[in-house]
Amino acid sequence: MLLVAFLVCGALTVGLVACGGSDDSDGGPVELSWFIFNEPSGVLPKIAEKCSDSANGEYTIKFEYLPSDADQQREQLVRRLGAEDDSIDIMGMDVIWTGEFANAGWVEEWTGADEQAATKGVFPSVAETARFEDKLWAAPIWSNTQLLWYRKDRIPKPPKTWNEMFEQAEKLGEDNLIEVQANRYEGLVVWFNAMVESAGTSIVQADDAGEVALDQAQTEKALGLMVELANGPYADSAQSTSTEDTARLAFEDGSASFMLNYPFVYPSAKDNAPEVFKQLGVAPYPRVDADRPAAPPLGGINLGVSSYSKHQEEAFDAIKCLIQPQNQIEIAKAGGLPPVQEGLYDEKQIDDVYPGFAQLIRQAIDNAAPRPVTPAYQDLSLAIQRTIHPLDSIADDEAAIQQKVEELRDNVQTALNVEGLL
Amino acid sequence: MEAASVPKKKTSDRTKSEHKLAWMLCAPAVIAMLLVTAYPILYAFVLSLQRVDLRFPDEGGFVGLGNYVDVLTSSLWWQDVANTLGLTVVSVSIEFVLGMGIALLMHRAIFGRGTIRTSVLIPYGIVTVVAAFSWQFAFQPDTGFVNQLPFVADDMDWFGERFSAFAVITMAEVWKTTPFIALLLLAGLTTIDDGLYEAARVDGANAIQRFYRITLPLMKPAILVALLFRTLDAFRVFDSIFIMTRGSVDTESVSILGYNQLISRLNLGLGSAVSVLIFIAVLGIAFLFVKGFGTAVPGREED
Numbered sequence: 001m002l003l004v005a006f007l008v009c010g011a012l013t014v015g016l017v018a019c020g021g022s023d024d025s026d027g028g029p030v031e032l033s034w035f036i037f038n039e040p041s042g043v044l045p046k047i048a049e050k051c052s053d054s055a056n057g058e059y060t061i062k063f064e065y066l067p068s069d070a071d072q073q074r075e076q077l078v079r080r081l082g083a084e085d086d087s088i089d090i091m092g093m094d095v096i097w098t099g100e101f102a103n104a105g106w107v108e109e110w111t112g113a114d115e116q117a118a119t120k121g122v123f124p125s126v127a128e129t130a131r132f133e134d135k136l137w138a139a140p141i142w143s144n145t146q147l148l149w150y151r152k153d154r155i156p157k158p159p160k161t162w163n164e165m166f167e168q169a170e171k172l173g174e175d176n177l178i179e180v181q182a183n184r185y186e187g188l189v190v191w192f193n194a195m196v197e198s199a200g201t202s203i204v205q206a207d208d209a210g211e212v213a214l215d216q217a218q219t220e221k222a223l224g225l226m227v228e229l230a231n232g233p234y235a236d237s238a239q240s241t242s243t244e245d246t247a248r249l250a251f252e253d254g255s256a257s258f259m260l261n262y263p264f265v266y267p268s269a270k271d272n273a274p275e276v277f278k279q280l281g282v283a284p285y286p287r288v289d290a291d292r293p294a295a296p297p298l299g300g301i302n303l304g305v306s307s308y309s310k311h312q313e314e315a316f317d318a319i320k321c322l323i324q325p326q327n328q329i330e331i332a333k334a335g336g337l338p339p340v341q342e343g344l345y346d347e348k349q350i351d352d353v354y355p356g357f358a359q360l361i362r363q364a365i366d367n368a369a370p371r372p373v374t375p376a377y378q379d380l381s382l383a384i385q386r387t388i389h390p391l392d393s394i395a396d397d398e399a400a401i402q403q404k405v406e407e408l409r410d411n412v413q414t415a416l417n418v419e420g421l422l
Numbered sequence: 423m424e425a426a427s428v429p430k431k432k433t434s435d436r437t438k439s440e441h442k443l444a445w446m447l448c449a450p451a452v453i454a455m456l457l458v459t460a461y462p463i464l465y466a467f468v469l470s471l472q473r474v475d476l477r478f479p480d481e482g483g484f485v486g487l488g489n490y491v492d493v494l495t496s497s498l499w500w501q502d503v504a505n506t507l508g509l510t511v512v513s514v515s516i517e518f519v520l521g522m523g524i525a526l527l528m529h530r531a532i533f534g535r536g537t538i539r540t541s542v543l544i545p546y547g548i549v550t551v552v553a554a555f556s557w558q559f560a561f562q563p564d565t566g567f568v569n570q571l572p573f574v575a576d577d578m579d580w581f582g583e584r585f586s587a588f589a590v591i592t593m594a595e596v597w598k599t600t601p602f603i604a605l606l607l608l609a610g611l612t613t614i615d616d617g618l619y620e621a622a623r624v625d626g627a628n629a630i631q632r633f634y635r636i637t638l639p640l641m642k643p644a645i646l647v648a649l650l651f652r653t654l655d656a657f658r659v660f661d662s663i664f665i666m667t668r669g670s671v672d673t674e675s676v677s678i679l680g681y682n683q684l685i686s687r688l689n690l691g692l693g694s695a696v697s698v699l700i701f702i703a704v705l706g707i708a709f710l711f712v713k714g715f716g717t718a719v720p721g722r723e724e725d
Contacts, residue, residue, distance in 0.1 A: 238564065
């Protein structure tokens with residue numbers, strides 16, 4: 001057969017460019033590779049299949065799974081991109097990679113009608129994570145944010161501010177832990193960014209992402225609360241190695257009464273700790289100042305098209321299908337990941353996923369402050385982690401915190417200049 | 423080159439052609455070595471003299487020794503050098519003492535020699551990353567078993583503080599590589615002629631004297647190899663620290679520092695400078711060992 005095909009082909013196509021085999025030009029569907037972490041609910045292959053089916057033979061989507069750890073996802077992707085690997089078509093990008101990927105020329109810009117399609121109805125805060133230098137580089141597919149989870153049986157009225165929470169925890173005496181993410185990893189920067197934004201300042205200046213902001217008084221207030229928590233009687237003894245998952249475990253075993261965490265803890269408590277689940281309360285992210293709304297953390301995934309992809313047109317089409325509202329609802333239903341389109345929070349299906357707190361999530365994403373979008377984000381993050389970890393090593397007094405903030409500003413500026421060791 | 427310094431000896435045609443054959447037989451290996459070791463080392467050196475950052479493809483250029491100045495003037499580099507040296511000295515010393523003990527035991531074992539030698543090797547056969555995860559899980563405050571043991575505080579956060587984190591990392595390293603040292607030392611022990619011990623015994627030497635006067639001196643080459651290999655290995659420690667603390671609470675080693683610059687930050691210039699400095703440090707350690715142990719270096723006996 002092959003031999004015949006070869007002979008016929010050879011005889012008929014002298015002077016023609018393509019013959020047989022390759023999927024580029026013979027009309028068969030293009031196979032797109034989607035690099036993303038293996039989302040545990042398995043909903044992504046389902047929506048990918050749906051999109052492939054409705055693409056009229058334009059493309060099919062193949063999965064290449066990245067590790068579940070966000071740092072390692074990035075490391076594997078950038079290693080391939082640095083080597084100009086053309087086997088990547090679609091990339092599941094963490095919200096903090098935009099500046100780096102765009103500046104390095106690894107990801108294609110979204111323009112015109114594509115840009116419209118990618119941002120229509122999307123929370124402004126979420127769309128901002130996909131922009132760099134006023135251009136759009138990726139299409140948000142799901143978002144994420146943190147809420148305050150607490151024990152209804154121990155806390156009659158959830159705290160509005162961090163200070164209120166400390167007072168309530170102190171009064172509790174036992175099983176009064178406040179669970180956060182304070183290991184030396186990105187989660188600590190997520191928390192820090194939320195705190196400084198809630199205090200009314202930012203890590204970098206609004207009009208120039210190459211210059212540090214971190215207003216002295218406001219940063220002292222934000223960092224002061226983090227240090228107060230770390231040194232307080234309500235701090236987990238393992239706080240300096242805490243992550244989303246250790247926080248969840250401490251809450252599920254009952255030793256914690258408060259926890260700042262993503263909505264995945266809701267279905268987890270339901271399955272793993274039914275007794276705790278009965279007492280699980282949820283409230284907005286605590287404020288730094290009583291009169292200023294908090295700026296909760298913002299996570300999530302944006303989909304980008306690799307600049308080295310040989311099938312960019314098909315990749316854009318596939319992404320436009322994947323981010324359809326119906327698919328966002330599917331992802332929320334199966335994986336618990338919050339949609340990026342604000343209008344979807346009026347749907348009953350979303351209300352069922354987050355019973356009674358869908359509007360809290362909507363509000364949180366709306367108020368959320370994205371982490372800085374800069375090509376030097378990795379440096380910035382490492383510098384912050386190095387400077388403030390472990391939090392309990394910073395003395396809970398004004399002079400120490402003032403000095404730490406000054407050090408922080410120096411280190412962040414050095415990182416933004418991409419100088420020095422980190 | 424050598425012909426100039428060595429007094430001319432008459433070499434027969436046969437020797438010449440044998441030399442030629444030897445070179446030809448070696449050539450493939452030499453070329454492969456040059457390709458896989460010399461080329462990357464040279465390339466790293468070239469990179470270390472430039473500003474190269476994958477995230478900023480438009481910026482770059484020759485910066486001379488700028489990257490080295492950045493590294494050597496950073497307190498972080500010296501902190502990490504101190505961490506690495508400390509970990510190296512402590513872990514290799516413990517490994518050497520334990521390894522020597524195990525080697526002596528294995529040498530004197532009367533029954534089950536094969537089984538003992540094989541079972542001692544098990545920790546060494548486990549992939550370092552896997553071993554590091556096991557140690558990390560064991561010392562996890564919530565879920566590990568160590569905090570359940572008597573005399574250990576239930577809420578001890580091993581990786582939350584520098585000293586205890588280093589203690590766990592050191593234990594993991596010692597547990598994993600003592601068998602390697604023990605085996606190398608055992609190989610050295612078996613080469614010692616039993617007649618020497620008997621003669622010493624006849625002369626009235628006790629066990630301690632026999633150990634210090636016969637065993638140790640005769641094992642010098644084996645000890646050198648064992649310590650040299652382990653020291654070089656320990657100086658490049660990466661896996662255990664990466665898994666257990668990722669370098670937090672001041673437990674970072676120089677390899678982790680290099681990894682951060684190269685893999686996390688994609689700052690190839692700065693990262694290559696760190697790598698080249700590590701390479702130089704490793705050369706220095708090897709040099710010190712060889713000097714310190716004098717003629718005992720294997721392969722130099724015929725000098």
